[in-house]
Amino acid sequence: MTIGFIGLGNMAKAIIGGILAKGLMGPNEIIGTAATEATRLKVSNKYGIQIRNSNEAVAKDADIIFLAVKPQYLKVVIADIMDSIDDNKIVVSIAAGKTISWLAKEFEKPVKLVRVMPNTPALVLEGCSAVCRNDLVDDNDYHFIIELLESFGKAYTVPESMMDVVVGVSGSSPAYVFLFIEAMADAAVAGGMPRKQAYEFAAQSVLGSAKMVLETGKHPGELKDMVCSPAGTTIEAVRVLEEKGFRAAVIDAVTACIDKSKSL
Template sequence: MKIGFIGCGNMATAMIKGILDSGKVTAEQMIASAKSDQTREKISSELGIAAAKTNVEVVDFADVVFLAVKPQYYEEVISEIKDDIQKNQVIVTIAPGKTLTWLSERLGSEVKIIRTMPNTPAMVKEGMMGMCKNELVTDEELQQVKEICESFGKAEVVPESLIDVVVGVSGSSPAYVFMFIEAMADAAVADGMPRAQAYKFAAQSVLGSAKMVLETGKHPGELKDMVCSPGGTTIEAVRVLEEKGMRSAVIEASKACVKKGREM
């Protein structure tokens, strides 16, 4: 299988590295395009794959084409490539707000489309991706693309109605987590801990806590209760977080994120 990327920013670079490291596809089976000479040089030297001068060159080469440009450039890119797409090719998108219907109207009604939403932890092969397909994509083709995407994290098939929810709960949520880590580290620094050490303590605590949720199968509330001893330090911190509206702030932020995604 030959894979192409139109666009090679941070997300595409993380995805390409994960795919190459998995060994499922060789460098000779991959190609990527970019607008700038500097990025094309990075594609060749850092990633070791072919650097296309045009987006059409990617389409002419690949069996699976990832549209990895920002949402505002989708119209422009689609107009460039739509006449060169073949019926046996699969187009994979990673942009919020661009529905299967919207994409089909612009790419053509006979084009196989898989809509996905990845996130930046793909950079460390711990990404989380939601994906859905149009009726032209076979289950086998969807599974093949899913396996490719699992080179850089986890992937799950969801109804298209939930793709915008995926944006809120995983696509954008690393930013919320980074803010939480930064805030915890700031508090530790205020109490005398060196900043580099504070980031390490905070980040490892978040990593370990997330792993407990995934590996124990316990409800997050149960795990929280396990830390909260009667009259202890943790329940006092939890009391303040509840007083300050932490849960409500996170819920409202995520809902605003989903709303924005649907409007794009």
């Protein structure tokens, strides 16, 4: 079994790193290519994987091919590799906005297709990936793809109709969280805390809070109420956030992200 990557950017590197860290595949079983030789050599030197000089070579030599390029480049990449894809190969796309039906149309023939929407916390093995497939991908193949994706975080099967929503709530949301952490740290700096320490306090608080949601099973509102003592500091902060439209701003931002994904 050989896994190939067309595109060796951050997400491809996160997937490769997770696969190797979990021991699911060896470096000699992973091949990849990128637009520049510098990128190919950098990734090969870091992970020990094999490199190829063209998209066609990866598609020819790999059993599972990850299309890890930006959506606007997919059409060209598919044109490069379509003649090298046969009935036994699986193509996995991680591009936002490109549906399975769009991919199938571009290949102009029956192809085993899996669509994935990961996010950048995969770089620290805490990713969240949404996954769907077409009817040509059998259960054994699909479960193996899920296993690969779970090497760098969580992977959940969703209806393809939910993929644009996934982009809004998971794929793009790390950026919203980074903004929140930065803003909290800025306030702490304004209060006199050194910046490095402010980032550590803010980031650890977000990490711990997220873990409480996932591990306690409690509703976020219930967990929020547990922190808000009567006439205390926390409820005063919550009052200001509500007054400034914090919740509405987040909902509007996620909705705008979903709409943009649908238009890609």
